[in-house]
Amino acid sequence: MSTSNTHIAIRESLHKRILAGEWGLGDRIPDEVDLAAEYGCARTTMNRALRALADDGLIIRKRKGGTRINPLPIRKLTLPLPSMREQVETSGAEYRHHTLERVLKIPPSSIRTRLRLEPEAEACYLETMHLADERPHALETRWINMSVVPDVLEAPLDDISVNEWLLKKSPYTTGDAAFAAVNADGKTATALEVDSGAALFTFDFTTRTGDKCITTAKLYFRVGHQVFSKF
Amino acid sequence: MSTSNTHIAIRESLHKRILAGEWGLGDRIPDEVDLAAEYGCARTTMNRALRALADDGLIIRKRKGGTRINPLPIRKLTLPLPSMREQVETSGAEYRHHTLERVLKIPPSSIRTRLRLEPEAEACYLETMHLADERPHALETRWINMSVVPDVLEAPLDDISVNEWLLKKSPYTTGDAAFAAVNADGKTATALEVDSGAALFTFDFTTRTGDKCITTAKLYFRVGHQVFSKF
DNA sequence: TAGTGGTCTAGACCACTCA
DNA sequence: GAGTGGTCTAGACCACTAT
Numbered sequence: 001m002s003t004s005n006t007h008i009a010i011r012e013s014l015h016k017r018i019l020a021g022e023w024g025l026g027d028r029i030p031d032e033v034d035l036a037a038e039y040g041c042a043r044t045t046m047n048r049a050l051r052a053l054a055d056d057g058l059i060i061r062k063r064k065g066g067t068r069i070n071p072l073p074i075r076k077l078t079l080p081l082p083s084m085r086e087q088v089e090t091s092g093a094e095y096r097h098h099t100l101e102r103v104l105k106i107p108p109s110s111i112r113t114r115l116r117l118e119p120e121a122e123a124c125y126l127e128t129m130h131l132a133d134e135r136p137h138a139l140e141t142r143w144i145n146m147s148v149v150p151d152v153l154e155a156p157l158d159d160i161s162v163n164e165w166l167l168k169k170s171p172y173t174t175g176d177a178a179f180a181a182v183n184a185d186g187k188t189a190t191a192l193e194v195d196s197g198a199a200l201f202t203f204d205f206t207t208r209t210g211d212k213c214i215t216t217a218k219l220y221f222r223v224g225h226q227v228f229s230k231f
Numbered sequence: 232m233s234t235s236n237t238h239i240a241i242r243e244s245l246h247k248r249i250l251a252g253e254w255g256l257g258d259r260i261p262d263e264v265d266l267a268a269e270y271g272c273a274r275t276t277m278n279r280a281l282r283a284l285a286d287d288g289l290i291i292r293k294r295k296g297g298t299r300i301n302p303l304p305i306r307k308l309t310l311p312l313p314s315m316r317e318q319v320e321t322s323g324a325e326y327r328h329h330t331l332e333r334v335l336k337i338p339p340s341s342i343r344t345r346l347r348l349e350p351e352a353e354a355c356y357l358e359t360m361h362l363a364d365e366r367p368h369a370l371e372t373r374w375i376n377m378s379v380v381p382d383v384l385e386a387p388l389d390d391i392s393v394n395e396w397l398l399k400k401s402p403y404t405t406g407d408a409a410f411a412a413v414n415a416d417g418k419t420a421t422a423l424e425v426d427s428g429a430a431l432f433t434f435d436f437t438t439r440t441g442d443k444c445i446t447t448a449k450l451y452f453r454v455g456h457q458v459f460s461k462f
Numbered sequence: 463t464a465g466t467g468g469t470c471t472a473g474a475c476c477a478c479t480c481a
Numbered sequence: 482g483a484g485t486g487g488t489c490t491a492g493a494c495c496a497c498t499a500t
Contacts (some may be wrong), residue, residue: 042472062486183429466498474490476488477487
């Protein structure tokens with residue numbers, strides 16, 4: 001039965017058997033010890049193969065409960081966090097960005113909540129246009145927590161973008177993100193050179209380090225922008 | 232130095248040290264053997280911790296080259312493939328779906344290409360409305376490859392949705408997906424009960440098993456829909 | 463060619479959870 | 482209580498690749 005006892009070959013073999021329907025949805029499959037015997041490998045190796053399948057959502061493993069075929073194979077999408085520079089350059093265009101605004105002001109309450117700021121506390125507001133071959137690619141509006149990154153007002157933003165600067169200055173540990181669609185308002189439409197009301201793809205994200213919020217930003221992409229992924 | 236020698240604790244400890252800037256971007260960190268000695272664990276355990284960090288994109292590992300801090304920490308977003316039923320039910324609403332159309336016809340060339348069909352070959356076109364508490368949640372337009380799933384025209388689609396039926400009938404191995412934003416056309420706007428031209432969030436996907444394409448679908452979400460993720 | 467990560471093994475103990 | 486997965490160990494050999 002076994003050809004080569006690598007955890008990869010074993011994982012692929014089991015993957016095929018699952019897809020072939022050897023076990024029904026929700027069924028229990030043999031336990032690690034038995035499968036290891038069947039494939040002629042150590043339990044450690046079989047464990048690794050099974051763990052990988054569990055990570056992919058194909059099976060569900062429980063102590064004492066055994067390993068079962070996931071009745072709802074929840075597949076996962078994995079996509080890289082969009083980096084404007086990479087996005088543009090991998091499409092073959094030349095990347096450039098342009099800082100439209102950088103000021104200190106009191107943010108609206110929605111932003112204050114996200115950054116967990118005191119009332120009346122000021123934050124740095126930054127507006128950046130990302131260009132692909134000198135044409136608008138995305139408009140970025142960002143708020144930065146001054147108590148975490150006090151010197152952002154002096155940051156040199158000609159060569160590197162705020163995002164790149166922040167990454168070096170204050171790396172984050174966690175964050176959340178959201179994709180959505182909005183109709184372009186007048187100002188955004190003008191900046192992106194599209195008709196007012198055009199459907200724009202947006203990406204919102206907030207980064208944190210520990211319990212401190214670093215920055216929150218919203219990206220409005222040019223019309224037609226897509227985010228691709230394989231699964 | 233070590234508190235408990237679990238691969239998780241070790242990974243978190245190293246993660247913190249990296250974020251704290253103990254090593255610069257691109258720098259080489261001690262090798263597995265040395266780190267294992269420092270943490271007082273087996274090399275196997277250290278290897279697992281480091282492998283996890285490499286999977287997260289924090290470090291880059293090469294044989295002979297050693298382990299280095301990734302100068303471009305590419306963070307990844309992981310999101311579950313949207314399942315209409317789950318999406319609606321986790322929001323606390325009641326899920327229901329409604330088949331609007333199910334016919335056999337010759338698909339447009341863009342679809343034919345995606346499904347890799349012969350010219351003139353027919354495919355099953357399916358239009359489904361997904362409802363949350365009886366209000367439109369998403370409109371799904373789907374094409375199904377008849378040569379892979381010949382009996383889709385007879386599938387009972389009252390209890391389960393096409394997607395769930397297809398999963399059991401013909402599980403896929405791979406696929407691609409894309410998010411985007413479009414302005415609602417008249418027909419779609421009416422179906423979703425929104426104004427014509429409203430910005431709709433869309434999700435396109437195609438599933439395959441081996442080299443055969445099973446189905447390709449496009450989902451138009453109600454206005455305001457967001458896809459969340461943590462990273 | 464030598465150094466480093468990649469992986470396998472055999473055995474052990476532990477932790478969860480089902481019955 | 483007992484079965485199953487989760488993990489750690491110590492040692493070994495291999496595969497890649499930088500020097």
